[in-house]
Amino acid sequence: MAGGCAALALCCTTVVLGFRAADADGPTPLPQTLAFLPWLLVPGAVALALAGAARWRTGMVWAAVILAATCWYARPYGPGDTGAHGPVLAELRVLTANVEFGGATDALIGAVRRESPDLVFVQECDPRCADAVAARIPEAAYPHRNVVRLEGSRGSALLSRYPLRTAEPVDATMAMPGSVASVAGKDIRLQLAHPLPPVPGGVGGWRDELGRIRDFAAGAKGGPVLLAGDFNASQDHAAFRAVLEAGALHDSSRVAGKSRTYSWPADRPTPLRTQIDHVLVSDDFSVRSARFLDLSGTDHRALLVELSLHDR
Secondary structure, X not given: OHHHHHHHHHHHHHHHHHHHHOOOOOOOOHHHHHOOHHHHHHHHHHHHHHHHXXXXXXXXXXXXXXXXXXXXXXXXXXXXXXXXXXXXXXXXXXXXXXXXXXOOHHHHHHHHHHHOOOEEEEEOOOHHHHHHHHHHOOOOOOOEEEEEOOOHHHOEEEEEOOOEEEEEEEOOOOOEEEEEEEEOOEXXXXXEEOOOOOOOOOHHXXXXXXXXXXXXXXXXXXXXXXXXXXXXXXXXXXHHHHHHHHHXXXXXXXXXXXXXXXOEOOOOOOOOOEOOEEEEEOOOEEEEEEEEXXXXXXXXXXXXXXXXXXXX
């Protein structure tokens, strides 16, 4: 009995780790499981104990390999430094927040007033959210805005202290607007990210929209880029890692030592949490800090990062 239970647990975890090793996300339920990859340590440890109880040596070795592989893939992904160098042209504070159908609009406005970010990326900003932001965040503080007024989760907004030019958006179900910000004589390409989530039956759409974000990143490679938002993907998803690789981008949270700090879900007590909200930067930026903020009314935590823009 113990040996059979251990074998079942080991087979399941081996499949998930096999897709991770193959740099693929696979079909449902693999993308959903990969979001919580470090938790594979639990069935791995249980399987080790059961195999030991059954005196199944092969199972014990198998479980040890599973535990080692999980620890290996749970490490922070990517370099711990952006490699930015040269004189600092500007210091930037960037905030990204998913306000969940506008429900966290009041908390967002409070965070903007309290933290004074220079650039704000807002996802799921419905018309009521857009109206509140327009009325309660002074235009004098954020004179430059790119707001897409759509119902439900489809609306988005970009707020900036710096002059903005509208850029080509990424085509998606939920609005992903783009802009170019002029900062200290440099043009910085800003892109909001909000692909579909990988729900059962919707993995194809999730993969397609992350693919479009990857194509954007590849096309913008070589210049200053800030790509921020709710990616509905973590470092354990191949589709997210492809975005990083295509654009030679760095995850600010990883550089700041926060690669496993959760951002979702934030509205309920559960041990199963993951980081799907990111600020990705080109190597024109160094990362000074990253901090996750609790906002009432949403299932996401906001992310505030402090960056330095360098003259390469």
